[in-house]
Amino acid sequence: MANQHSITIKAGGSEKDYWKDLWLHKQLLWILSKRDLSVRYKQTLLGVAWSVLRPVMTMTVMVFVYSYVAKLKADPGIPYPLMVLGGLTIWTFFANTFTQISNSILINHNLVSKVYFPRLLMPLSSVAVGFVDFLITFGIYIVVTIFFQTPISWQIVFLPCFILLTFITSMGFGLFFAALNVRFRDIGQLIPFMVQVGMYVCPVAYPSSLVKGTWYEKYYNLNPLVGIIDGFRWCLLGSKSYFNPQSLYSTVITSSIILVISLIYFRKKEKTFVDHI
Amino acid sequence: MSVIVAENISKKYIIDHQRKNGSSGLRDIVSETVNKLFRKQEKNGFTEKEEFWALQDVNFSIDKGDRIGIVGHNGAGKSTLLKILSRITEPTTGQIKIDGRIASLLEVGTGFHPELTGRENIFLNGAILGMSKGEIRESFDAIVDFAGVEKFLDTPVKRYSSGMYVRLGFAIAAHLNPEILIVDEVLAVGDTEFQKKCLGKMRDVSESGRTLLFVSHNLTAIQALCNKSFYFEKGRLIDQGDTTHIVTNYLSKVSHKSLEKHWDNIESAPGNDQVRVKSFKLFPEYQDDLTHIDVRTPINFQFEFWNMVEGASLNLSMHLYTFTGECIFNVGTQAENFSKGLVSGTCEIPGNFLNDGSYVVSMMIVKDTSTVLYNMEEALVFDIEDYRENVTWYGKWPGYIRPQLNFSIRQTEHVVND
Numbered sequence: 001m002a003n004q005h006s007i008t009i010k011a012g013g014s015e016k017d018y019w020k021d022l023w024l025h026k027q028l029l030w031i032l033s034k035r036d037l038s039v040r041y042k043q044t045l046l047g048v049a050w051s052v053l054r055p056v057m058t059m060t061v062m063v064f065v066y067s068y069v070a071k072l073k074a075d076p077g078i079p080y081p082l083m084v085l086g087g088l089t090i091w092t093f094f095a096n097t098f099t100q101i102s103n104s105i106l107i108n109h110n111l112v113s114k115v116y117f118p119r120l121l122m123p124l125s126s127v128a129v130g131f132v133d134f135l136i137t138f139g140i141y142i143v144v145t146i147f148f149q150t151p152i153s154w155q156i157v158f159l160p161c162f163i164l165l166t167f168i169t170s171m172g173f174g175l176f177f178a179a180l181n182v183r184f185r186d187i188g189q190l191i192p193f194m195v196q197v198g199m200y201v202c203p204v205a206y207p208s209s210l211v212k213g214t215w216y217e218k219y220y221n222l223n224p225l226v227g228i229i230d231g232f233r234w235c236l237l238g239s240k241s242y243f244n245p246q247s248l249y250s251t252v253i254t255s256s257i258i259l260v261i262s263l264i265y266f267r268k269k270e271k272t273f274v275d276h277i
Numbered sequence: 278m279s280v281i282v283a284e285n286i287s288k289k290y291i292i293d294h295q296r297k298n299g300s301s302g303l304r305d306i307v308s309e310t311v312n313k314l315f316r317k318q319e320k321n322g323f324t325e326k327e328e329f330w331a332l333q334d335v336n337f338s339i340d341k342g343d344r345i346g347i348v349g350h351n352g353a354g355k356s357t358l359l360k361i362l363s364r365i366t367e368p369t370t371g372q373i374k375i376d377g378r379i380a381s382l383l384e385v386g387t388g389f390h391p392e393l394t395g396r397e398n399i400f401l402n403g404a405i406l407g408m409s410k411g412e413i414r415e416s417f418d419a420i421v422d423f424a425g426v427e428k429f430l431d432t433p434v435k436r437y438s439s440g441m442y443v444r445l446g447f448a449i450a451a452h453l454n455p456e457i458l459i460v461d462e463v464l465a466v467g468d469t470e471f472q473k474k475c476l477g478k479m480r481d482v483s484e485s486g487r488t489l490l491f492v493s494h495n496l497t498a499i500q501a502l503c504n505k506s507f508y509f510e511k512g513r514l515i516d517q518g519d520t521t522h523i524v525t526n527y528l529s530k531v532s533h534k535s536l537e538k539h540w541d542n543i544e545s546a547p548g549n550d551q552v553r554v555k556s557f558k559l560f561p562e563y564q565d566d567l568t569h570i571d572v573r574t575p576i577n578f579q580f581e582f583w584n585m586v587e588g589a590s591l592n593l594s595m596h597l598y599t600f601t602g603e604c605i606f607n608v609g610t611q612a613e614n615f616s617k618g619l620v621s622g623t624c625e626i627p628g629n630f631l632n633d634g635s636y637v638v639s640m641m642i643v644k645d646t647s648t649v650l651y652n653m654e655e656a657l658v659f660d661i662e663d664y665r666e667n668v669t670w671y672g673k674w675p676g677y678i679r680p681q682l683n684f685s686i687r688q689t690e691h692v693v694n695d
Contacts (some may be wrong), residue, residue, distance in 0.1 A: 007379075009364060010372035031404040035390055035397075042392040042433075115405055116364035122612045155580065274366050 018267070022118040031120050033128035040129060051136040055092065059085050066205045075207045077240045079148045082141075085234065086241075087204040089137045090232040093193045094166050094225060096130035101174025102191050105182050109277045119270045123178050127167065132161075140234070142158050154240030162232045163253060172258035179262075179269040182276050203229050209242035226256075227251030280457060280488050281339040281362070285371035288332040288357050288512075332368070332399055333512045338559050339490070341377075344483040346503030346520055347492045348527050353509040355492045357405035359383060359461055362490070377456030377488070380407055384461070386446025388391045391435035395445060398434050403448045416452040423474070424448035424449075432484065444471055451478045457488040472672045496524050497663045498671045528662050536561075541660040543583055546650050551589070552642050555581040555619065557639075557656050564628070571664040572679055575628040578657075580640050581621045590614050591650070592643050600635035600658075605677050611645045632679040633663040 007017070016022075019245035041047040054124040059081065067080045104126040105119065112119070146150060169272060181187040203227040211220050220226060227247035234243035286352040334356045339345055347355050360366045362373065363381035372387040389398050399420055403413040421427055424445040426437075434442060460479065475480035479502055483489045493499055499506065499520065505549075506523035516526055539556035540546035560577040561570045570576065575611040580593060597605045610622055636659040642650045663674065 004376070005314055006376045007364075007366065007375050008372055009361060011367055011369055028404045028412060035393065035401055038397065039390055039392040066322065108388075111388050111405065114379070114384045117405075271367050274360070 017222075018118060022120060025117050025121055026239040028117055029125050032125035034141060036129050037128060037132060048136075050143060051133050052140060055085070055088060055137040055140055059094075060087055061089070062205055072206050075209055075240055075242050077196060079150065080149060080239055082148055082237065083207060084205060084237050085141050085144055086233045087202075087229050088164065089134065089141050090166060090229055091199060091202060091204045091225070092137060093130055093134040094165075094170050094228070095198065096133055097127050097167070097170040098174045098177075099132055099191055099195060100126040102177035102181055102187065105178050105273060106188070106277070112273050112277050119273060120266070123171065123175055123266075126277075127170075130170075145236075146162075150237070153234075154224050154237060155235045155238060157235075159232070159235045162228055162235060165224075165228050165255060168259055169228065169251070172255055172262050173263075175266040176258075176262040179266045179273075180271070182273050198225070202226060206248070207242050208244070212242070212244070213270070221247040222254060224251040224254045278341050279338045280341045280376045281337075281373065283335060283373040285372065286332055286335040286361065286368045286373060287330060287360060287370045288354075288356075288366070289369040289556055290329045290331055292327045292329050325416065330512050332361070335371070335512075335514045337507065337514060337517060339488060341484075341578055342486045343490060343505055344489040344503040345491065346499035346506040347490065347509065348496065348499065348506060348523065349509035352511075352514040355509055356383075356461065357461055357512075358509070359490070359492060362459055375457065378407075379457040379459065380453045380455035381451075381459035382406075382447075382453075383459075384446075384511050385443050385450070385642070389434055389442070389446065392433050394433055395421075395430045395437070398445070399449055402446065406450060406453055407455075408453060412454070418451050420445075420448045423451060423478075429523050429684070440471070447475055447478075448470070451475075455487070457490070458482055459490045461492050462494065469521055473670060476671055495671065495673070497665065500524055502669050514670045519585045525568065536657060538656060546583070547653065548582070551584075551586050551644070552591075552650050553583045553585070554651070554653055557581075557638075557653065558639060559657050559659060562628075569662055570659060571662040572631065573628045573664055574661070576626045576659070578626075578638070579621065579622045580623075582619050582642060582651075584617055586637075587617050588614055590645050591620065592646060594641040594643055595624055596639045596641070597626075598637045598639070599677060600637060602637075603677070605631075605636075609643070612643075629681040630678060631661055632674055632676050633661050634677075 040220060043051065046053065049126070062084050065083045066084070069109055072080070074080045101123040102124040107126075108122050111122075142152075177187050177191065201223060203211075208226055208230055211217050214220075221244065227249075228251055229249075230243045232239070233241040254256075330462055334425050335354075335358065347358070349355050358368075360383075361368050361383065362379070363383065364373070364505075386398075386402060388402055391403060393401065399417065400410070404410070421430060424441070424447075426441055427446055429437065429441065434445070437445070476498055479489065479491070483502060491499065491503060496551070503520045505518060507514055507521040508523050508527050516523055536559040537557070538554075539558070540554065543553055543555075546555060548554050556579070558579045559593045560579065562575045562577065563570075564573055567574070578595070580595075584591065590612050591614075592610045594609040596605060596607045599605060602668045608624065627635075635661055638659075639652065640656050641652045665674075
């Protein structure tokens with residue numbers, strides 16, 4: 001009797017059906033995402049309001065410090081708060097998903113040691129929370145745009161591409177650290193630090209036109225986040241916002257390479273998660 | 278027809294013997310690597326790696342509808358086998374062909390989120406165990422009913438009592454409809470009422486022609502549920518077959534813990550210049566063809582010692598303890614005067630008196646009914662296995678002793694219907 005549930009277990013045997021298995025477990029992906037979302041603000045007083053408060057407060061502080069105190073300027077014709085909020089929206093999306101992906105295996109350690117499913121589900125489902133936060137922050141951005149009476153550029157049609165690129169980049173970095181985190185808990189210490197430093201390295205509080213023409217520009221553009229953040233702003237604020245297409249090429253290439261390497265590493269380590277967790 | 282065929286399954290673990298405790302951090306690895314770089318000739322100083330075979334060359338095939346009990350000591354490889362079958366970890370060598378939808382219950386309530394309500398957790402846990410949303414919805418009422426948590430469906434499970442938590446967890450698993458069900462020692466939790474429910478449910482599963490793999494230390498439950506059994510020892514499947522045969526074989530190996538101690542040489546025997554112990558032995562009067570002690574078996578003790586003081590007034594005092602150290606009883610002989618030479622004492626514990634469990638015996642030699650000359654502590658250790666007839670309840674029998682008393686019921690009045 002042929003059975004659709006027939007499987008063969010052997011060393012390295014899970015390779016063949018991995019992607020099929022992942023597809024069969026899509027419902028679990030949805031449920032795990034829903035779980036993460038619904039437990040997010042349990043037993044908090046302000047609840048979902050936190051998702052609004054945090055970006056608003058961060059933006060206010062950054063505008064005050066960088067614009068009024070440090071006298072940083074946005075590209076001509078763009079209000080500084082809009083530039084910061086635009087950069088912050090996409091940067092926070094990256095930082096959150098990257099952090100959550102990196103911790104996803106450890107957080108779900110009780111599942112890892114007791115049930116089988118393709119482990120890739122855990123990093124994938126952990127993106128949901130970051131994405132919902134992103135949508136909220138984006139909503140705030142729209143409100144602020146109306147306040148500054150800045151028209152939204154037609155280039156907004158390219159926005160989904162940049163969101164996808166952010167997702168690919170955070171997966172690329174996150175998967176690698178998620179697998180490494182199982183073996184070395186040092187990663188848990190490293191990640192908040194990386195996110196903090198990353199915010200200065202990336203053009204969040206300043207436009208990358210400041211880097212234009214410097215000797216380190218080409219190294220600067222190697223950072224896949226530069227292309228993403230500049231591109232994201234370009235979509236929203238139009239051509240007035242500085243965007244060097246060269247940084248986009250490097251984003252696509254670097255991110256893809258990192259994702260492939262991380263995926264291979266993750267798949268290789270996945271089988272031994274249970275022995276180290 | 279075989280639904281599971283395993284060929285040459287082995288699983289190797291590498292154990293790091295570390296000088297430090299805890300999991301090895303990045304710093305350890307770095308310093309180890311640096312050490313290696315600079316002192317190539319030196320033997321790997323930081324961690325010693327040792328191979329450990331949790332399973333070795335395991336072969337078996339399981340037919341559709343078989344109910345397999347898996348017995349063996351802790352560390353015999355039972356859990357590793359279940360983990361491989363549930364695909365949580367891969368075997369190092371060999372392969373297993375599985376034909377049918379498989380579900381494994383290695384823990385009750387896997388993935389329950391404390392902040393979520395009972396209702397939400399049913400869907401979450403069901404999905405984790407591999408049920409589709411439709412299947413969960415179909416059996417939702419049955420699950421709630423089985424667990425008895427209707428009133429608390431919208432309460433976060435962190436507010437559940439541990440009993441409710443376990444009941445809900447098992448209820449979900451019990452309504453999985455796999456063709457092959459793998460169950461690890463889940464009966465260790467929960468009260469007896471709940472255990473009864475679980476075993477009943479598992480019997481339903483097996484009676485409906487599905488295949489069951491069941492690991493438990495509760496041999497009575499295994500005997501009641503399983504028609505065949507596997508016996509694992511040190512990672513090898515050393516025996517398989519009919520459950521009664523396997524359980525008997527297993528018990529005969531575990532039971533002889535230390536049923537006998539004797540010393541031929543008076544000089545080296547334990548004791549002092551007044552008395553020295555020659556031997557302490559336990560003789561079970563095995564019933565039928567048994568080769569292990571169960572609750573029905575009468576047990577005889579024989580204790581021999583050399584008396585080296587002419588005319589000493591001596592008596593023996595025997596303590597019986599549970600394995601955890603509670604004293605069950607203390608019995609003593611009458612004191613008598615003995616001349617130099619061998620003295621022997623015997624004691625019989627009747628059958629149908631002690632409950633199943635592990636017991637420890639100690640023997641005291643007492644002078645003038647007041648002075649302890651020698652106390653042989655933890656002299657013998659023995660196990661009594663469970664046995665029941667005409668009972669459909671398989672939880673642990675409570676109590677230290679299980680005597681058969683004159684206890685009966687009869688009808689004393691008939692109500693005649695008009």
